[in-house]
Amino acid sequence: MTEKACVTLDGRLVDVYPGDTLLDVAQRQGVDIPALCHDPRLEPAGACRLCLVEVEGQRRMVPSCATPATPGMVVRSKSEKVNKHRQTLLGLYLTDHPSDRTQCERHSPCELHALADVYHAPTHWQHVEPLRTGRDTDDNRFLTFSADKCILCAKCTRYCEEIEAASAITLAYRGPETTIATVDHHQLRDTDCELCGGCVDICPTGAMAAVLPTRMDAPPRSQLEKVRTTCNYCGVGCQLDLHVDKKANHGRGKVVQITAPPPGSTTNDGNLCVKGRFAYQFIDHPERLTTPLVRRTDGLLHPATWEEALTTAAKRLMEVRDKHGADALGFVSSSRCTVEENYLVQKLSRAVFFTNNVHQCAAT
Amino acid sequence: MTNSIGEIRNADFLFVIGSNTTEAHPVIAMEMKRAMRRGATLVVADPRKIWLADHATRHLQLKPGTDVWLLNAMANVIVTEGLCDESFINGQTEGFDRVLETVLAYTPEEAENVTGISAEDIRWTARLYATTPKAGIYYTLGITEHSHGTDNVYALSNLVLMTGHLGKPSAGMNPLRGQNNVQGANDAGATPVFYPGYQRADDPQTRARYEQSWGVPLPSTQGLNLNEMMKKIGSKIKGLFVMGEDIVLSEPNVAELEERMKNLEVVIVQEIFPNETFRYADVVFPAACFAEKEGVFTNSERRVQRVRKAVSPPGEARADWEILVALARLCGADWSYNSAGDIYAEMAQDTEKFRGISHIRLDEEGGLQWPCPTSDHPGTTFLHRDGVLRGKGKFVAVDYRPSAEHADNDFPLVLSTGRTLYHYNAATQTRRAEELAEKQPEAFIEIHPDDATVRNITTGDWVRVFTRRGSVECIATVSHQVQLGSIWMPFHFAEARANLLTTDVGDPVTGTAEYKVCAANVVLVALGKGSAPFPGAHFIHRG
Structure with missing residues (x-):
C-alpha cells in the first residue's frame, strides 16, 4: 500500500502528484503565487524570480515554478519574507519600465503594473533608462518590440523555440544590455519567423505587440469589447477573442485586434497562426459588397433592392425548374459558411426545389 | 479525425502524409512539434520538402501519385514480419485476407523503384508504426486530391486496422480538414x-x-x-x-x-x-x-x-x-x-x-x-473506443493505379498545387490584409535547380507554366523544396489561376479532382531581378 504523497503549503496538508512543481500544487489549491515568466505550455525557466517561496530547511527561497514538489516539504508562500521579496522585486522591475500605467497598457494589459498594484510595490524609486535596445530599423508590419517594456522573462523566445519551433527570436548580449533580438539581427520578416504572433499573447508586459492596433489608432484596450468566436480559416477551429471598437465605422463596429484565449481553455491552447491572428482587415474592407446586384438588359450588374434581387432570383430559379426539371438545378453550398447555412442550402435544394444536386468543396 | 487535436502532443509516432501541416494547419503543426519535443518520432511522407520535413525524424520524399505503392509496401512489411495485431484483426475487422493477398506483391524493393523511397526507409517506418502503441496517421489533400484518392485513404485505413491503432488516445486516422467548416x-x-x-x-x-x-x-x-x-x-x-x-x-x-x-x-x-x-x-x-x-x-x-x-x-x-x-x-x-x-x-x-x-x-x-446524442452527454473525444463504429472495421484491398497524367516529352514536369502559410484559398480575405499581401504579394512556381538550369531559369525570373489545358505566367523560385521533375504552385492568386492548368479528372468514388498531379512544362519569359517572390528565410537559407 502506498501512502498518499503530501506537502504542507501555508500550514495545510495538500496532495502532490508525480511531476508536480510547487507552483502546480499551489495552483491546484487555488493559492495565488505571482509569476511573470511562467506558462503551462513552456518548460519552467525560473527567470523572473517572482514566484520564490520559502521551503523549511532551505537557506534561500526557491522558485516554485522550477522546484519539484517532494513529499514532506513544508512550504510558505505568504510569509512576510516572501511578500517583502515580491514587493522589492516588483519595485526593481518598475525602475526601468514605463511608469505611466495608462500609457503602458494602452494596447495590451501589463501584468507587471497589475502585480505592482496588488503588492504595493514602491513606485518612487529612481527611474533609469534601460540599456536594452529595440529593433528600430525593423519595419515589418506585424510585430513590434518595445525594449523599454521588456522584463527579459524570455517567454517570447522560449515560446518561439518550444512551441512554434521557429527560433526566430533570441536573447542577445549580456548583463544590462540583454535584449530580445532576431537571429543574426535580420529584419523579422526575413527570419524563420512564421508570424504566428505567439510572442504577443505570451508577453506579460506588452513589450511584444501587434502593429495593427497602433496603426489603426485604436482606442485603449479597456474601451474595447471582447467577443469569443471561431476562426474562419482552416479546419483546426481555433477559438479567437475579437477585440471590438463598437463605436467605429459609424456604429457598425471594428475588429481592432485578435488574441488567443488563455492556454488550457480551448482546443488551440492559447496558440494562433498568422492568418487567424492578423488577416482580419477584410472584415471592413472598402471592397466588401454592400448591396444586392442584378444583371440588367445592358448586360451589366447593377445595385438593386433586396426585394428586386430576391424576387428575380426566386423567379429565375423556379423558371429553370419548371422548364427543365428540378435536376437541372445545382446548389453549391460552402464549407466556409456555418453549419446552419449549409443545412438550409441542402434543405432548399431538397425540400423546396426537389433535387439532391447539392454539394460543396470538401475533398478531405 | 478519429482522435482529438489535444491528443497529438501525447502521440509517440506521427505519420504525416500529404499534409503540409505547418502551412495549412499551423496550430496542429505546433502540437506535432510539441510531441517531437517530448521525444516522439515524426515521419513526413511528401513529394515536397515541406517545412515540417525539417523537424521530421525521416522525410520520405515519394514521387507524386505513388502513395498506394508506399502504403501497400508498408503493409507488406507489417504482414510479412508478423507485426499485425492479430486479436484486433480477428475480433474487430473483416476482409483482411484479400488485403494480405494483395500487399504481398508490393515488396519494399519494388516500391523503391516506383516511389523513390529506399526499401530500408519503408521497412523502418512500417516497423516503428506497427510497434508503437500511440501511433497516429495525419493526412490532408495530398492523399485525397488524386484520381486514386479513395484508394489512398483505403490503403491508409488498412494500415490502421492491421495494427489495431484505433479507438485509443493518440492512435487513429486523422484527416485534417482544409476549411473552417x-x-x-x-x-x-x-x-x-x-x-x-x-x-x-x-x-x-x-x-x-x-x-x-x-x-x-x-x-x-x-x-x-x-x-x-x-x-x-x-x-x-x-x-x-x-x-x-x-x-x-x-x-x-x-x-x-x-x-x-x-x-x-x-x-x-x-x-x-x-x-x-x-x-x-x-x-x-x-x-x-x-x-x-x-x-x-x-x-x-x-x-x-x-x-x-x-x-x-x-x-x-x-x-x-x-x-x-x-x-x-x-x-x-x-x-x-x-x-x-x-x-x-x-x-x-x-x-x-x-x-x-x-x-x-x-x-x-x-x-x-459529436457524437453527442443527449443533452447530458459530454461529447466524444475519440471515436471507436468501444469497438469499431460500423461493427467491423472493413479492410479494402487496393491496387496501384497510376495518376491520370504522367510526364512525357511535351510536358516533362509534374505539377502539384497547394496552399501557403500566408494566404487562404482564393485569397479574397488574406490579400486584403496589407501585411500578408506584403509578405507574399504574388503567384510563384517552385522549380528544382536542375530543372531550372536546363531552362535558363533563375529565381525571380518571369516564367510561363503550361499544361494541356492552359497556361499562366508567374515568378520562378528555384528551390530544393521540390524534387527533380516536379513543380509546385499555390492556387491563391487570381491573376495566375493554377486551375487553368489542373485536370478535372476526378476520383471515381468522390469526384474529387486530381489537383496534385498533372503533366506540365515551364519556359522562361523574361529575366527577373534575381529576388525571391517574397522574403522569408525558409526560402533564402535553403536556396
Whole structure:
C-alpha cells in the first residue's frame, strides 16, 4: 500500500502528484503565487524570480515554478519574507519600465503594473533608462518590440523555440544590455519567423505587440469589447477573442485586434497562426459588397433592392425548374459558411426545389 | 479525425502524409512539434520538402501519385514480419485476407523503384508504426486530391486496422480538414449522398423520416457531386446557386468550365467580395462574414463551436442564413426561423449524432464533440473506443493505379498545387490584409535547380507554366523544396489561376479532382531581378 504523497503549503496538508512543481500544487489549491515568466505550455525557466517561496530547511527561497514538489516539504508562500521579496522585486522591475500605467497598457494589459498594484510595490524609486535596445530599423508590419517594456522573462523566445519551433527570436548580449533580438539581427520578416504572433499573447508586459492596433489608432484596450468566436480559416477551429471598437465605422463596429484565449481553455491552447491572428482587415474592407446586384438588359450588374434581387432570383430559379426539371438545378453550398447555412442550402435544394444536386468543396 | 487535436502532443509516432501541416494547419503543426519535443518520432511522407520535413525524424520524399505503392509496401512489411495485431484483426475487422493477398506483391524493393523511397526507409517506418502503441496517421489533400484518392485513404485505413491503432488516445486516422467548416458542411447534409448526420439520401426510410419532418415530398433521384455538377454545367445543369465559393477560380480546368458557364440560364451568387464567378452571375446577394453573424462551425475533430456576431455587416449585407430563409419563402416554403439557434435545433432534433447539442449548451460549455446524442452527454473525444463504429472495421484491398497524367516529352514536369502559410484559398480575405499581401504579394512556381538550369531559369525570373489545358505566367523560385521533375504552385492568386492548368479528372468514388498531379512544362519569359517572390528565410537559407 502506498501512502498518499503530501506537502504542507501555508500550514495545510495538500496532495502532490508525480511531476508536480510547487507552483502546480499551489495552483491546484487555488493559492495565488505571482509569476511573470511562467506558462503551462513552456518548460519552467525560473527567470523572473517572482514566484520564490520559502521551503523549511532551505537557506534561500526557491522558485516554485522550477522546484519539484517532494513529499514532506513544508512550504510558505505568504510569509512576510516572501511578500517583502515580491514587493522589492516588483519595485526593481518598475525602475526601468514605463511608469505611466495608462500609457503602458494602452494596447495590451501589463501584468507587471497589475502585480505592482496588488503588492504595493514602491513606485518612487529612481527611474533609469534601460540599456536594452529595440529593433528600430525593423519595419515589418506585424510585430513590434518595445525594449523599454521588456522584463527579459524570455517567454517570447522560449515560446518561439518550444512551441512554434521557429527560433526566430533570441536573447542577445549580456548583463544590462540583454535584449530580445532576431537571429543574426535580420529584419523579422526575413527570419524563420512564421508570424504566428505567439510572442504577443505570451508577453506579460506588452513589450511584444501587434502593429495593427497602433496603426489603426485604436482606442485603449479597456474601451474595447471582447467577443469569443471561431476562426474562419482552416479546419483546426481555433477559438479567437475579437477585440471590438463598437463605436467605429459609424456604429457598425471594428475588429481592432485578435488574441488567443488563455492556454488550457480551448482546443488551440492559447496558440494562433498568422492568418487567424492578423488577416482580419477584410472584415471592413472598402471592397466588401454592400448591396444586392442584378444583371440588367445592358448586360451589366447593377445595385438593386433586396426585394428586386430576391424576387428575380426566386423567379429565375423556379423558371429553370419548371422548364427543365428540378435536376437541372445545382446548389453549391460552402464549407466556409456555418453549419446552419449549409443545412438550409441542402434543405432548399431538397425540400423546396426537389433535387439532391447539392454539394460543396470538401475533398478531405 | 478519429482522435482529438489535444491528443497529438501525447502521440509517440506521427505519420504525416500529404499534409503540409505547418502551412495549412499551423496550430496542429505546433502540437506535432510539441510531441517531437517530448521525444516522439515524426515521419513526413511528401513529394515536397515541406517545412515540417525539417523537424521530421525521416522525410520520405515519394514521387507524386505513388502513395498506394508506399502504403501497400508498408503493409507488406507489417504482414510479412508478423507485426499485425492479430486479436484486433480477428475480433474487430473483416476482409483482411484479400488485403494480405494483395500487399504481398508490393515488396519494399519494388516500391523503391516506383516511389523513390529506399526499401530500408519503408521497412523502418512500417516497423516503428506497427510497434508503437500511440501511433497516429495525419493526412490532408495530398492523399485525397488524386484520381486514386479513395484508394489512398483505403490503403491508409488498412494500415490502421492491421495494427489495431484505433479507438485509443493518440492512435487513429486523422484527416485534417482544409476549411473552417468542411466537417460541419458535410455534417449538415450539404452533399448529394447524405441527409444531415450522414443518413444516406438513397435510403427510403431516411427520406420518409425527412418527408414527415419537413412536411414535403423529397427527391429519390441520385444527386450530382460537385465535380459532376461542374462537368454537366450548360448541358444537364441549367441553373446554379453558389454560396461562398469562387468556382471559376477554385474548380479544376477552369478554362473549359468557363466555356460551359456561358450556357447557364441562371446563376445566383452569394458572396462577401466581388469575385471571378460574378462575370456569370444574374443576381448577387451581399453576405455577412464570420464576424458579423451567429452560428456554429465544426472543426476537424468534430467539435461544434460557436461563431458570434462581433460587428454589423456592411451596408445592406445580410447573414447567409437570413438570405436563404427569404429566398426559400419566395419560392413557396414556409420557413420561419428567427435565429441560427432555431435552425440548429431543427437539424439536431432529426439527427442522433447532434441531438444533445444546442446553441445554449455551447454558450455555457464551450465546444462539444459529436457524437453527442443527449443533452447530458459530454461529447466524444475519440471515436471507436468501444469497438469499431460500423461493427467491423472493413479492410479494402487496393491496387496501384497510376495518376491520370504522367510526364512525357511535351510536358516533362509534374505539377502539384497547394496552399501557403500566408494566404487562404482564393485569397479574397488574406490579400486584403496589407501585411500578408506584403509578405507574399504574388503567384510563384517552385522549380528544382536542375530543372531550372536546363531552362535558363533563375529565381525571380518571369516564367510561363503550361499544361494541356492552359497556361499562366508567374515568378520562378528555384528551390530544393521540390524534387527533380516536379513543380509546385499555390492556387491563391487570381491573376495566375493554377486551375487553368489542373485536370478535372476526378476520383471515381468522390469526384474529387486530381489537383496534385498533372503533366506540365515551364519556359522562361523574361529575366527577373534575381529576388525571391517574397522574403522569408525558409526560402533564402535553403536556396
